[in-house]
Structure formats: structure tokens, C-alpha cells
Amino acid sequence: MTTFGAIGIASTGLTVNRKWLDAVSDNLANVNTVRPTDEEAFQARYVIAQAAGGPRDTAGTQVAGIELGSAEGRLVYEPDHPLADEGGYVRYPDIDLSSQMSQLIMAQRGYQASTAVVERARATYEQALSIGRN
Numbered sequence: 001m002t003t004f005g006a007i008g009i010a011s012t013g014l015t016v017n018r019k020w021l022d023a024v025s026d027n028l029a030n031v032n033t034v035r036p037t038d039e040e041a042f043q044a045r046y047v048i049a050q051a052a053g054g055p056r057d058t059a060g061t062q063v064a065g066i067e068l069g070s071a072e073g074r075l076v077y078e079p080d081h082p083l084a085d086e087g088g089y090v091r092y093p094d095i096d097l098s099s100q101m102s103q104l105i106m107a108q109r110g111y112q113a114s115t116a117v118v119e120r121a122r123a124t125y126e127q128a129l130s131i132g133r134n
Contacts, residue, residue, distance in 0.1 A: 012060030013114035020107040041073025042093040
């Protein structure tokens with residue numbers, strides 16, 4: 001693998017982890033989004049990643065798609081809420097805060113690892129150029 005190949009593969013990791021961070025941040029921002037019971041709850045977003053290229057080609061990773069969580073959400077009894085139905089219920093998204101925080105940490109670490117690979121490959125390339133100049 002060439003230095004540029006390493007940078008290209010690491011950049012695919014950066015892209016996937018950035019999209020994962022975006023999805024988790026959307027989920028965290030909407031964890032307390034309230035809807036009336038006659039509407040769908042906010043649907044959590046989950047990034048589906050897969051290997052890029054063919055079965056023998058190691059070209060990094062890519063986003064295969066985005067899956068949405070349950071639109072049913074969870075019903076919470078809050079009779080004083082302005083959106084509550086006649087029974088006193090409102091609809092919240094079915095998002096587990098602790099799971100989302102764990103996902104956030106994993107996505108951040110993956111992004112940091114890919115960034116480190118890019119930096120090391122860049123340093124290797126610069127060293128190779130300086131050797132060529134001497």
C-alpha cells in the first residue's frame with residue numbers, strides 16, 4: 001500500500017465516523033422532543049457501515065445507509081404538558097441516552113484514529129520527500 005493509499009483509506013474512515021457523529025448528535029439533540037400521541041415520535045438515526053469495494057478489494061469503508069428507529073416511541077404520562085392528549089399522555093422518542101453517549105465516544109475514537117493515520121502518512125510522505133532532496 002502506498003502512502004497515498006493509506007491517506008485515501010483513512011479518509012473513508014473519517015467520512016463514516018463523521019456521519020456517525022452527525023447521527024448521534026441528532027439523536028442526542030432530540031432525546032426530549034415531545035409530540036402529541038396522534039403524531040409519530042422523532043426517529044433515531046443509525047448509520048450502517050460496510051467495507052468499500054469488492055470482497056477482495058480493501059478500499060476502506062463507506063456508509064451503506066441510515067436506519068431509522070421506531071416511530072412509535074414511548075408514551076409518557078404528563079397531564080400538564082400542553083401537547084398531552086385527553087388521557088394525559090405525550091410521545092417521546094425511544095432513544096437510550098446512555099447508549100447514545102457510548103456510541104458518541106466510539107465514533108469520536110474512530111475519527112481520532114483515522115486522523116492519526118492521515119497525520120502519520122503525511123509525515124511519512126514528507127520524510128520521503130526530504131530523503132529525495134538530499
